[in-house]
Amino acid sequence: MTKPNEHLVDWLRDAYAIEKQAESMLKAQSSRLEHYPELRQRIDQHLEETLCQQALLEGCLDRLGSSPSAMKDLTGRIAAFGQAVGGMTMTDEVVRGAMRGYVFEQAELASYTALIAAARAVGDAKAVQCCEQMLPQELEMGRWLLDYLPDIVAAYMSRSADGRDDAKR
Amino acid sequence: MTKPNEHLVDWLRDAYAIEKQAESMLKAQSSRLEHYPELRQRIDQHLEETLCQQALLEGCLDRLGSSPSAMKDLTGRIAAFGQAVGGMTMTDEVVRGAMRGYVFEQAELASYTALIAAARAVGDAKAVQCCEQMLPQELEMGRWLLDYLPDIVAAYMSRSADGRDDAKR
Numbered sequence: 001m002t003k004p005n006e007h008l009v010d011w012l013r014d015a016y017a018i019e020k021q022a023e024s025m026l027k028a029q030s031s032r033l034e035h036y037p038e039l040r041q042r043i044d045q046h047l048e049e050t051l052c053q054q055a056l057l058e059g060c061l062d063r064l065g066s067s068p069s070a071m072k073d074l075t076g077r078i079a080a081f082g083q084a085v086g087g088m089t090m091t092d093e094v095v096r097g098a099m100r101g102y103v104f105e106q107a108e109l110a111s112y113t114a115l116i117a118a119a120r121a122v123g124d125a126k127a128v129q130c131c132e133q134m135l136p137q138e139l140e141m142g143r144w145l146l147d148y149l150p151d152i153v154a155a156y157m158s159r160s161a162d163g164r165d166d167a168k169r
Numbered sequence: 170m171t172k173p174n175e176h177l178v179d180w181l182r183d184a185y186a187i188e189k190q191a192e193s194m195l196k197a198q199s200s201r202l203e204h205y206p207e208l209r210q211r212i213d214q215h216l217e218e219t220l221c222q223q224a225l226l227e228g229c230l231d232r233l234g235s236s237p238s239a240m241k242d243l244t245g246r247i248a249a250f251g252q253a254v255g256g257m258t259m260t261d262e263v264v265r266g267a268m269r270g271y272v273f274e275q276a277e278l279a280s281y282t283a284l285i286a287a288a289r290a291v292g293d294a295k296a297v298q299c300c301e302q303m304l305p306q307e308l309e310m311g312r313w314l315l316d317y318l319p320d321i322v323a324a325y326m327s328r329s330a331d332g333r334d335d336a337k338r
Binding site: 011116 | 278279285287
């Protein structure tokens, strides 16, 4: 038997861990991208959104008497997830990076969708509002990445076929 | 310098590895789910689609003179990805399982989106057609899972709060 509030707190912590990992991933991608300026710009924009989302989640957790600490296990799992979706050392780094970013956004979207339902179930209007504020940002970033992915693939393949230095990242 | 065709083959192999892992995940979920019949039914439906997708990808790879073998590294990475998104041992298994399924579908969606662009770039109409056939199945499964996720969360929380045995899976 678990109190509904405990689930809400658990899943808020999960969401926070995902956003921390997203921050690492976005920072790494932004610092490495040199020849795909549009992608880098969109990543930088979402990095700012991600930092705001972390603050919102911290506020929710704080209000519910919890904190983002004690999540070593989860953070490890999420880091493995990031690595699994696409390694940075690969020659097609830009393509895999964009796919990884998209998949990450979708994990966040699923997370906030579940959290909104959980917050509604316990009648926590503030948590509902908090998650409803973040969800469209994930949706937009995900949509942007998926829309832009064919262009990235085409550019990468063309540059790579010509042996150009600006193909990889 | 990499020939465009090589990228297409690489990414088709990735897609195959993802579908193999999806098969394992869907089978495991279906065999464990007892008290969420609608979710189980949808998973079983998508399992059949997944097996057809594997055959389509094998056909593409075969036609391009390649095969789905020699993918140990990737399979390991993808397996880690499955584990990372949500472990089955957790009490909120049904919620994490649905989220994991959704994220998997999105990885497949991104994969086919990239593959369609890659196949177009090399002028491989058969591969384009093959991926365009699979993409809507991932889209539909993903949409279904995301739409149904709030119901799963609400049912799980309510059953869990009552200490019911049918909460977890």
